[in-house]
Amino acid sequence: MPLTLENFPPAVMPPHAEALRAEVKAFIREKLAGVPTHIRARTWAGFDADFSKAMAARGWIGVTIPRDYGGAGLDAFARFVLVEELLAAGAPVAAHWIGDRQSAPLLLHYGTEEQRRSILPRICNGELFFCIGMSEPNSGSDLASVRTRADRAPGGGWTLKGQKIWTTYAHKSHYMIALVRTSGTSEDRQNGLSQFLIDLSLPGVTVRPIMIGTGDTDFNDVFFEDVHLSEDALVGIEGNGWKQVNAELAFERSGPERIYSSLVLLDLWARLLGDATDAESAARLGRIVARLAPLREMSVAMTALLAKGGSPITEAALFKDMGTEVEQQIPAEIADAVAARPDLAADPELLRTLAYLMQLNHVFSLRGGTREILRGMIARGLGLR
Amino acid sequence: MTDDDDFLTDAFRRQLGGLVTPEAIRAIERGSDATELWRSLDESGFADAMLPESAGGAGLGLAQAFPLILAAGEYCVPAPFAETMVARAMLGEQGVAPPSGAAILLAPASAVLPGAGLASHALVDRDGVPTLVAIQVSGDDLFRLRCATAIEQGEVLGLLAPDADRLMLSAAAVTSALMAGAMGRVLEMSLRHAGERQQFGRSLGKFQAIQQQLAVLAEQVLSAQVAARNAFVGTTFELARVAAAKCRANEAASHVCNIAHAIHGAIGATEEFDLQLYTRRLKLCQLAFGSESYWGARLGHARIASGLDLTSDFLRLRLGAEMN
Numbered sequence: 001m002p003l004t005l006e007n008f009p010p011a012v013m014p015p016h017a018e019a020l021r022a023e024v025k026a027f028i029r030e031k032l033a034g035v036p037t038h039i040r041a042r043t044w045a046g047f048d049a050d051f052s053k054a055m056a057a058r059g060w061i062g063v064t065i066p067r068d069y070g071g072a073g074l075d076a077f078a079r080f081v082l083v084e085e086l087l088a089a090g091a092p093v094a095a096h097w098i099g100d101r102q103s104a105p106l107l108l109h110y111g112t113e114e115q116r117r118s119i120l121p122r123i124c125n126g127e128l129f130f131c132i133g134m135s136e137p138n139s140g141s142d143l144a145s146v147r148t149r150a151d152r153a154p155g156g157g158w159t160l161k162g163q164k165i166w167t168t169y170a171h172k173s174h175y176m177i178a179l180v181r182t183s184g185t186s187e188d189r190q191n192g193l194s195q196f197l198i199d200l201s202l203p204g205v206t207v208r209p210i211m212i213g214t215g216d217t218d219f220n221d222v223f224f225e226d227v228h229l230s231e232d233a234l235v236g237i238e239g240n241g242w243k244q245v246n247a248e249l250a251f252e253r254s255g256p257e258r259i260y261s262s263l264v265l266l267d268l269w270a271r272l273l274g275d276a277t278d279a280e281s282a283a284r285l286g287r288i289v290a291r292l293a294p295l296r297e298m299s300v301a302m303t304a305l306l307a308k309g310g311s312p313i314t315e316a317a318l319f320k321d322m323g324t325e326v327e328q329q330i331p332a333e334i335a336d337a338v339a340a341r342p343d344l345a346a347d348p349e350l351l352r353t354l355a356y357l358m359q360l361n362h363v364f365s366l367r368g369g370t371r372e373i374l375r376g377m378i379a380r381g382l383g384l385r
Numbered sequence: 386m387t388d389d390d391d392f393l394t395d396a397f398r399r400q401l402g403g404l405v406t407p408e409a410i411r412a413i414e415r416g417s418d419a420t421e422l423w424r425s426l427d428e429s430g431f432a433d434a435m436l437p438e439s440a441g442g443a444g445l446g447l448a449q450a451f452p453l454i455l456a457a458g459e460y461c462v463p464a465p466f467a468e469t470m471v472a473r474a475m476l477g478e479q480g481v482a483p484p485s486g487a488a489i490l491l492a493p494a495s496a497v498l499p500g501a502g503l504a505s506h507a508l509v510d511r512d513g514v515p516t517l518v519a520i521q522v523s524g525d526d527l528f529r530l531r532c533a534t535a536i537e538q539g540e541v542l543g544l545l546a547p548d549a550d551r552l553m554l555s556a557a558a559v560t561s562a563l564m565a566g567a568m569g570r571v572l573e574m575s576l577r578h579a580g581e582r583q584q585f586g587r588s589l590g591k592f593q594a595i596q597q598q599l600a601v602l603a604e605q606v607l608s609a610q611v612a613a614r615n616a617f618v619g620t621t622f623e624l625a626r627v628a629a630a631k632c633r634a635n636e637a638a639s640h641v642c643n644i645a646h647a648i649h650g651a652i653g654a655t656e657e658f659d660l661q662l663y664t665r666r667l668k669l670c671q672l673a674f675g676s677e678s679y680w681g682a683r684l685g686h687a688r689i690a691s692g693l694d695l696t697s698d699f700l701r702l703r704l705g706a707e708m709n
Contacts, residue, residue: 286684
């Protein structure tokens with residue numbers, strides 16, 4: 001069997017990682033005091049540069065980056081504990097989220113020594129925020145069809161032309177790491193793609209926010225009009241972009257952010273239910289908790305695999321598909337429970353939080369790879385394709 | 386798991402592979418005498434594996450016993466093997482010696498008792514006291530699987546310390562693990578069938594619609610298996626862990642049966658096909674020892690009663706892979 005329980009070996013959180021938890025909880029208690037639940041519900045979509053700077057002052061951005069490069073030199077388990085507490089409390093981590101989760105580890109692994117020296121310490125001290133340039137207009141889920149190109153410039157370096165879309169917080173970020181074509185055409189698919197480190201303040205870069213129906217403007221169009229990139233903007237090996245991106249995706253899909261996006265709502269609802277709750281509401285709550293429990297275990301197990309240098313790509317796809325499903329179910333279940341009693345006045349803060357998540361939970365499954373793409377990856381892992 | 390544990394599980398699987406053939410399962414379902422099979426299983430010593438070495442066992446804890454129960458589910462063992470293993474441990478711990486060779490059911494209140502027709506004894510609940518009794522089936526075999534809706538209790542052979550919940554937790558935990566094992570086999574069978582069966586000129590597994598279904602099947606199986614494994618953490622079965630395991634097993638089983646039979650087509654339901662041996666058992670188990678609503682409500686109440694602010698803390702402290 002290609003996919004069994006052995007793919008998720010039981011993993012125990014090491015004591016050094018658990019030791020961090022109390023300190024993180026205390027920090028969150030202090031920093032988030034008085035922040036209402038409907039604001040906390042933004043979690044990793046909540047952008048607060050001051051919060052990120054305070055995190056950096058504690059040494060909590062880039063915890064897995066070696067001390068030589070400004071990080072804390074801790075392991076993936078320590079990051080799991082840190083991130084779990086931040087997400088569970090609904091801390092606004094968006095400003096440093098991408099740099100911490102993806103860009104810094106990517107640069108550490110594939111970057112040149114110069115890139116590491118110049119960038120990593122500034123990610124870790126909360127000075128630089130990152131975004132990811134993957135999606136493009138018309139490319140949708142077909143990431144390999146990207147058309148943004150970087151060509152060798154006559155006097156050295158690269159010339160970048162094209163457009164990225166759905167780039168979260170590009171308008172508040174300093175750098176983008178983008179997947180672009182450096183040779184061949186869209187027909188060449190995964191071949192000929194490379195990753196670049198792009199300073200968003202360069203001439204020729206235009207960032208235009210996209211407003212979604214809720215009035216939020218987290219997403220952006222990013223245009224590149226003959227942007228000149230220096231030679232050292234290339235990340236990793238020319239033409240190796242697809243492989244580098246996929247290694248990144250195992251990190252992107254395996255973390256607790258794939259199960260905790262609606263958790264502050266669940267916890268507020270549970271608190272309001274109280275001890276005298278009826279069996280029906282208790283069962284709703286319990287069935288959600290039962291679905292979350294094995295998912296958290298899977299996430300811990302994948303953290304252990306990643307810490308050992310593994311790349312649990314199929315496992316992460318399986319976890320994320322189920323995780324976003326629960327994240328989508330939580331607002332739906334609570335909406336059903338609340339509106340099952342039109343005769344009772346619902347708690348106003350519960351309603352505000354619920355309304356925020358109800359307007360977004362249907363798109364939770366799109367970020368980081370759609371369900372259909374993930375299921376295709378699982379099918380590949382099962383040997384079907 | 387250590388290498389020794391793997392060795393034990395491998396040995397058990399080999400034994401099951403020889404003893405519990407689909408033909409043997411069918412014969413017993415049809416009412417054939419199961420004494421021989423039970424004798425062989427009992428003589429193998431695995432049903433004593435959770436007893437201390439001083440009592441002739443292997444001293445397995447819950448986590449080490451789990452792979453054996455998962456394997457029993459994978460092989461569809463038509464005997465209360467896992468139940469007996471756990472019952473013997475519960476009895477042995479309190480110095481009660483069951484009759485030699487007894488096949489012991491865990492029989493708390495339940496709509497139906499799987500394997501009742503294949504057991505000689507049962508641990509039943511008498512006003513909060515788990516009590517060892519000789520049994521005979523009296524109710525209907527609703528699923529044609531030697532189950533029963535009721536048992537007649539005979540002679541009382543021993544009493545355990547009063548505990549109103551332990552029997553229910555044990556029965557549900559064991560059943561979750563058996564279901565998790567059975568679902569793993571259903572996934573395997575569905576993948577094999579999708580690879581072999583040709584439709585419209587190619588194998589079923591080449592169709593994207595089927596691939597997506599099989600991906601969901603795998604998700605449900607893995608989730609139920611991880612939840613079941615976590616019910617076997619620590620030294621005793623605990624409410625939150627067992628509730629999550631049975632809740633998840635029951636929910637998953639509906640998806641798993643529906644998808645597996647969709648992929649197999651009508652042939653999967655026929656007597657000659659092995660799939661129905663598994664899916665009918667899964668349905669029987671859904672009806673036994675509490676549904677997803679029952680365990681969901683108990684887990685929900687436990688979440689609230691925990692007084693913890695965060696569900697993430699509840700998951701970590703009460704449902705994780707380690708004891709806290």
